[in-house]
Amino acid sequence: MNQPHAPSIVDQLNFCGIAVHWLDWAQPLRVTVDKLAKAYGFLWALRDLDLDLAPGESVALLGPNGAGKTTLLRLLAGLSTPTRGSINFDGVTFSPSVPTLRARIGLLAPADHLYENLTVQENLHFFTRLYGRSPSPAAMAEVLEQVGLARRAGEFVANLSSGMKCRLSIAKWQLLEPELLLLDEPYGVLDGGGIDLLEKFLRGQCAKGSIVIMASHHVSRVLHLCSRAVILSQGRLTFNEMKQQPWPAFDRAFGEFLPQGGS
Amino acid sequence: MTLCSQVCLLLWKDLLLELRRRDSLLTMFFFGTLLLFVFHFSFDLAPDRIMDMTPAMLWLAFLFTGTLGLAQLFHAERENHCLDALLLSPLDRGAFFLAKTAFNLLLMILVELVVIPLFWILFNLTAWNLLPQFFLVTLLGTIGFCVLGTLMSAITLRARARELLLPLVLFPLMIPVILATIRCMEAVLRSGQFGDVAPWLRLLASFDVIFLTAGVLIFDWVIES
Numbered sequence: 001m002n003q004p005h006a007p008s009i010v011d012q013l014n015f016c017g018i019a020v021h022w023l024d025w026a027q028p029l030r031v032t033v034d035k036l037a038k039a040y041g042f043l044w045a046l047r048d049l050d051l052d053l054a055p056g057e058s059v060a061l062l063g064p065n066g067a068g069k070t071t072l073l074r075l076l077a078g079l080s081t082p083t084r085g086s087i088n089f090d091g092v093t094f095s096p097s098v099p100t101l102r103a104r105i106g107l108l109a110p111a112d113h114l115y116e117n118l119t120v121q122e123n124l125h126f127f128t129r130l131y132g133r134s135p136s137p138a139a140m141a142e143v144l145e146q147v148g149l150a151r152r153a154g155e156f157v158a159n160l161s162s163g164m165k166c167r168l169s170i171a172k173w174q175l176l177e178p179e180l181l182l183l184d185e186p187y188g189v190l191d192g193g194g195i196d197l198l199e200k201f202l203r204g205q206c207a208k209g210s211i212v213i214m215a216s217h218h219v220s221r222v223l224h225l226c227s228r229a230v231i232l233s234q235g236r237l238t239f240n241e242m243k244q245q246p247w248p249a250f251d252r253a254f255g256e257f258l259p260q261g262g263s
Numbered sequence: 264m265t266l267c268s269q270v271c272l273l274l275w276k277d278l279l280l281e282l283r284r285r286d287s288l289l290t291m292f293f294f295g296t297l298l299l300f301v302f303h304f305s306f307d308l309a310p311d312r313i314m315d316m317t318p319a320m321l322w323l324a325f326l327f328t329g330t331l332g333l334a335q336l337f338h339a340e341r342e343n344h345c346l347d348a349l350l351l352s353p354l355d356r357g358a359f360f361l362a363k364t365a366f367n368l369l370l371m372i373l374v375e376l377v378v379i380p381l382f383w384i385l386f387n388l389t390a391w392n393l394l395p396q397f398f399l400v401t402l403l404g405t406i407g408f409c410v411l412g413t414l415m416s417a418i419t420l421r422a423r424a425r426e427l428l429l430p431l432v433l434f435p436l437m438i439p440v441i442l443a444t445i446r447c448m449e450a451v452l453r454s455g456q457f458g459d460v461a462p463w464l465r466l467l468a469s470f471d472v473i474f475l476t477a478g479v480l481i482f483d484w485v486i487e488s
Binding site: 077078079081096097099100102103105106107109111112113114115116117118122126127129130131132 | 264269272276279280283284339342343344345347348349350351352353354355483487
């Protein structure tokens with residue numbers, strides 16, 4: 001299960017807040033989730049969740065509809081506030097009000113987070129500038145070429161299909177290189193080529209030490225890519241293990257929420 | 264990225280979107296001029312009553328027109344959950360507030376540049392030399408409206424009946440601005456001087472400064488909750 005890590009200089013100097021973050025900027029990110037809970041009114045979407053993710057890990061976040069996958073992703077992205085518990089980045093409690101911490105997180109929502117009436121290129125320009133990056137036109141053209149949108153750079157996003165929008169999102173995060181990348185059901189809109197592109201990008205991110213957490217119902221595909229599986233059921237963590245071959249514990253846990261078997 | 268460059272980037276994005284869609288500006292412009300015509304034909308004002316009545320009519324037109332603009336202010340952010348993308352980014356929320364206020368102010372000024380001369384013509388006001396002072400008062404009032412309006416628009420952003428809720432929340436809080444602007448407009452139309460209404464003018468300027476500062480400070484909390 002979760003391996004506790006030795007306290008780093010960052011853990012020792014936790015009281016320094018933002019200053020600590022600057023000290024640790026060059027190190028790969030380690031994410032620790034401690035007793036995390038989220039309630040919407042009287043409904044607990046997530047209860048007492050503990051996770052410890054090391055740099056370079058890729059996590060398959062699985063569970064039936066309403067299990068709390070999207071809630072967990074939104075909490076990790078800082079788009080939602082926990083009711084209880086905390087999220088720590090390198091031992092520093094994550095507060096969405098700190099811009100430098102937010103800059104380390106990426107959320108790839110397949111067809112969302114793009115301005116419809118801006119062109120492909122303008123969207124990339126806007127978001128990269130927002131993150132304080134200014135990639136050269138050549139770098140931008142290269143990324144667009146990789147995702148197959150080079151010839152549509154001047155087109156409005158409104159004219160793109162969902163799959164194309166997802167490809168543009170991939171291009172965006174390829175340029176921004178977040179240290180924690182969260183993906184919410186990315187496979188649904190992508191064709192075969194798009195899936196290959198996404199998986200290549202995610203493998204590249206993990207190789208650089210980034211953490212990837214992917215919520216999906218495409219179980220076999222996501223397990224093929226990821227190094228760890230986490231199963232949520234009714235807001236509780238029911239399974240959390242590194243990938244093994246064979247994996248009877250996973251089969252048992254997965255069978256409990258989906259008795260008819262996976263895809 | 265500095266606060267100023269963030270504001271400029273967001274403003275560039277909003278202006279580009281408005282230039283392409285032309286939703287807010289055209290709606291505001293036509294509604295503003297239409298209201299002026301309605302007021303002109305509805306009230307048969309005697310020349311001695313024009314100074315008393317018309318500032319309130321004009322400001323009412325700006326208030327309704329501006330509310331239309333405010334209802335559209337976060338439209339682009341609601342599409343495709345772009346607000347989440349902005350909140351996820353390292354963008355300073357104060358910059359977000361300033362950019363939205365500046366964008367709204369720019370639209371209002373463009374509308375006012377057309378509506379005020381039209382108002383002069385429709386109500387047979389001959390003192391064209393008073394236009395600069397009149398614009399100054401209108402600008403101070405408009406800044407107050409845009410600052411508070413942007414804040415309230417963000418507060419009602421996630422509400423279901425936000426179009427209804429926005430004026431209900433905004434108008435009562437706007438009373439100091441409405442009163443001060445109308446008093447100052449009356450004074451300009453009567454004498455072209457601010458002598459008697461200097462306290463109202465100070466109130467207007469203070470309102471602008473206080474709510475602009477408060478907006479920058481609390482927008483982080485407002486937009487997240």
